[in-house]
Amino acid sequence: MSGLKFLVVVPTNPEADADRMTKFLIHGSLLQEPQQFSINFVNSPSCTDNITYHFKVKIPEQMIVENYKSDGEWSASHQEKYLNIFDETAFSLMFQLDRANSTIDVYQVRGNGHNFVTKYETLFSLSEIQSIQVWGDVKKINQFSLSYD
Template identity: 60%
Template sequence: MPDVKFFSILPTNANPSDRVTRVSISANLLQDAQQYSVNFVNSTDCTDNITYHFKVIIATQTIIENYKRNGEWSSLQKDTELNIFDDSSFCLEFVFDYANSMMHVYQGRDSGHNFITKYETLFSLSDIQAVQVWGDVQKVSQFALSYN
């Protein structure tokens, strides 16, 4: 398994109007990159519970969306093929829809943001404590949080 390339703890706010509503990540990939993933984890020191797992397999242009509960990956994995991914970098925006327990994903482009997918999560989005970037990532060049 590849090492974690980037890790950030999300701020926690008791007031729902002060919660993180968007996470934007831009990164450069290693030469001949095969895959990368972004995990929204429910603990800062353990990956047994992952609210949302977003993985890109570059060669097949496949997105894998999933969650992990008590150390076990869900059998409800969602695979989508899209011919939109670059093999040298990525710019993704994850939008938290707390009311519907949905994660919406957009790809950043010079001309704006393009919708990629949405995923209904098993856990509450409020359970997310940290974000991890895994895989063939050379460097995360931007990490930004937005609030209501």
């Protein structure tokens, strides 16, 4: 898998705890014959020892892998789901953060609608997310947006 392709530090207002990211939307194109790409919700912009949520798409297998990393170690328990929804040219995903339940819902965006992909319960508090990283066989990020409460 290719290295880091995109990094954004999540802007926050430290004086307003309620002013936190609630939704993340990303559209991108993939390299020719892509194998996989991943999106990491990381607890530090400069260190990947703690990843609240790791979302990886294995394109030939049409599989997603969900996981987290704590103190530099990947969790032994991860989820794999077979989904025949990803093509080999582009991706369009929305991540909805539910702080009250420490879950992240993932949707595939299609036109003006979206299809539910998965729900992941996180070990870390969602307020610990400080950056979002995109890794792998990504050619270009076409759109990136964050929504806040």
